Amino acid sequence: MSKAIILLSGGLDSTVALYWARQHHEVVGAVSFNYGSKHNDKEITLAIWHCGQMGIPHDTVSLPFVNDLFESDLLKSGGEIPEGHYADENMKRTVVPFRNGIMLAIACGIAESRKVDALVIAAHSGDHAIYPDCREPFMKAIGDAMREGTYARTELMRPFIDMDKTSITKLGHQLGVDLGKTWSCYKGEDLQCGVCGTCVERREAFILAGIEDPTVYSHDWPLPKAPGA
């Protein structure tokens, strides 16, 4: 059992990871990052809600320079969010370069300041297709960097790295997580759109998990097929 800080976006994966972590570790804090994406405000509101329910201290770190200096359609400074399947080639436009590297490095500095042993990140196998900084070779290396670069030899926990989103959705359901109070949609409108890549991935996960999806989407068109399927 470690003292741990969790990276909590307010999306489905990291919210399930929060409830998982509380069972296995002493969760002493959660950190959300507002890097200027179209959907940050929506998801962070829900991250704060879950932490409030659990009495876990929460910090939001603002990174306004990302919108100024980075290229990505996920950002307010970028283009339209593409629709289609999450693993489609055009979803690469929504990658925020080295986002996990930046968030983990900052959280590692916070952990070292607070004498906390470990970080938890919810990256999973479904992210691997288009996000190089969600894959295990990256996680292994940044975990080594955190251990070598701190006095506390901070540990990086990535409990979902070999799980897919369907399994995470099942786990969340088993743990009693209110999955309706998680946000995936990259568009950041009043309702989750149901048709952008990450909404499609979310809808697919509930269907494959055989769990009723509590989310209200603005569109519930038939799901597109995965590339090559």
Next chain:
Amino acid sequence: MSKAIILLSGGLDSTVALYWARQHHEVVGAVSFNYGSKHNDKEITLAIWHCGQMGIPHDTVSLPFVNDLFESDLLKSGGEIPEGHYADENMKRTVVPFRNGIMLAIACGIAESRKVDALVIAAHSGDHAIYPDCREPFMKAIGDAMREGTYARTELMRPFIDMDKTSITKLGHQLGVDLGKTWSCYKGEDLQCGVCGTCVERREAFILAGIEDPTVYSHDWPLPKAPGA
């Protein structure tokens, strides 16, 4: 020859690295980080001056959350800057946890956004005593993370990792760098103090290099000895 972005604090080491990098690579940008230290304003002004001389685009990235969430006497939110030798145990109070990890991760995201191949950092062997995130095991790991976590497979160059500050001072002199226009002092007053750990390290380097020190210090007391010397 790579397209490179350099981490440039405006201190002696990174300024010499800038002039070194210009000889060996295509330097397409320099980035300074204002993380709320007592001396950031002083050193970043000089970083901008050198970039202006060389026609290299410069960005300052502000990280106000560091002052709010991190513990270090280097920060405006921290205690007094200790005086004495750079390698003294009490200098650990000036460590900003995982600072190089954070700055490298952000610079890596900028590099990936701009299709730049490499980053240059000026960490050197004299930093190893108290800064875990200046040592080669850290640099090796974060370099692996940058390569694995980006489409461009960004390279981390650390040309000074096996050099000491005396050798860097000599190199800067050979390259014709105006070393008087670099800032080391952690106190950030009108003049460099001459007695804090980093001023002592700077004065020692000029003496050992046999180069006249162009810096005007507010105190030029005899240098303290290294621990155990």
